[in-house]
Amino acid sequence: MTGTSSPAPSQRHYGMDWLRIGAFALLILYHIAMVFVPWDFHVKSTHQARWVVLPMLATNAWRLTLLFLVSGYASRFLLARSPGPGAFVAQRSVRLLLPLLFGIVVIVPPQTWVELVTKHGYASSLPDFWLRDYFSFDHLAGVALPSWNHLWFVAYLWVYTAILTLATMLVRMPAAQRWFDRVFGGWPVLVLPVVWLVCVHGWWYLMGVESHRLFADPVGHLTFLPAFLFGFGLARSRPAMAAIERLWAPAAVVAIAAYLTILSIEMLHSPANPTPRWMFRPYGIAHALEQWCAIVALIGLAERWGRRDHPLRATLTEAVFPFYLIHQTIIVVAMAALLPANLPGWAEFTVLLVATVAGCALFYLCGRAIPWLRPLIGLRPAPPSRPREPQPAII
Template identity: 70%
Template structure:
């Protein structure tokens, strides 16, 4: 496979957006581990501009990257072993070391937990049952890694069972036309507008069907797209229509949110229409972004290689930094804009330090999702 620099930039941008989105979670009136004193209802509106598609996009680009990794592997077994090593090792490290400050801060700020962090980690975190309604230990934002590993496992089993290129040829034939936009939208309308009617995800893997019927097909689509010139050409033709669809879906969602703001529960009759708008925004934005990546971003830059390597370590650590910094800022009493600025700067600096230290020390590299190189290449960060 020829490396697609545009998809690299899209993956980098998707994870960067995730970091900014999680900073926004501190200020929006949705549930999060710690909250600013400046929670504002209007923050929901810009958050909803990416809420429908940001996670689905991550699974699409992850499927695309998985196809590239498979092409570089000596076989399906080696591919799966590598993915287990690169996903499960940082996942276990994250659950044991990176994640614990998040539930501790949540217990302290929301449930008056009196113990120190070390007391919490040594005596309460590994209880394997709930404390104040919070299941411990937990994977929190690392649920994405769990789901990605599960989907990779299912994909590997499929590769073992299904032989030949007939599925790829079928993918090219179906998605090499306007169907690349229409069929996924139709499926997502069925999921969000009728089958689950905007049901919330649990992020607990077992029983989280609304997530699986959304993200697993997206992962498989990315896997097929990586070797499909007809589908990429169709996306290039239809990406502007996708952008318009996403914009119309977002406008409809905003109209509903403004009509029933805050804690006001919308009537059930609006759910199917909301699901249609959600689906239009969700897949329309993904087609638009992939089309832009194909047309305008498919070029290399000296920062691209480092940023591509750094996004996973950034993802591992960013939410813990956000939660701890917000917890430290609570007694300071800064205005909301200053809190946001502090969170953004601290998160970027903390992520860069985590990445630089982890990549420079060979035994730490696997723990943050990097290859085990005793002499790592220079980094521009």
């Protein structure tokens, strides 16, 4: 990429690395909390607490969109290091599709089995389920088999990567980057995405939610794909990043106000007193405002306060994807194992948190140490070890 608006390819924004790490850590906490709220999940604690919904709503609007944005941002640097678009999509296919297949075959089945056992009275053991029912390509008690569950994100990311690769082959990238810099180098970086998201959530798909089904998810694709492409453009745009740094404070104010609006609507209504239809549009508009303004505020804060490197950053950045692959299976299996103990809610949460972090770390460290497992958990092949130089003889 040429032009004064583009940083050198070697320039690294550590703030975006820290933001990516934090976003995935938040996702793990969110999925632990899913055990304790009335919303549907693969396994539920007996300690349901409606108040837990309130802090979760603070992240509902933007957490997934942010993950796709930072993934698009990282893709720009991966593409710059690749010999060309073909090599880039081939490398990304290995890094995404192999873990996705491994996850569907090995990681996800315990989640589905626990759901069938705890919710539908399924009586067979996990090995029997895996050998007899899981690969039936049918439904069992309304549960689709096999499933990718939380790994839908990986499938979407590969599809968006393929779209991006095709776009880079068809579009003159320097001209496209200059257009991006001009459009998003000021207030439009805050306003234009909000207008788009208001259309999605406030008009086109009123109170619609993502289905996480690749061919039947208009709300998801209209939200996540633009965020992914925006992150790709942002990675080489000084004007857009500078505008975000200037606007993070007003964006944070708007995001908080939008969250409080959503919170008030949620607190005024309950399953016994559902939200009236006339409030759907204000809710959708508030959702859109919080969705983008929170992301702008977080990127601005990360760029302002997260520019310093740390010895743990590289390790955490590498560990993020293996943690993501395994975390939900650990949560679901651990919660199922805790059910007979009937522990207090706070004890269940503590055990789940410790078990999830420890299990994710063990999965990452073991997978990193075993060469043939590395590509299955999304890691690059281990670099070849350097031969030891002969030591001079001591006379």
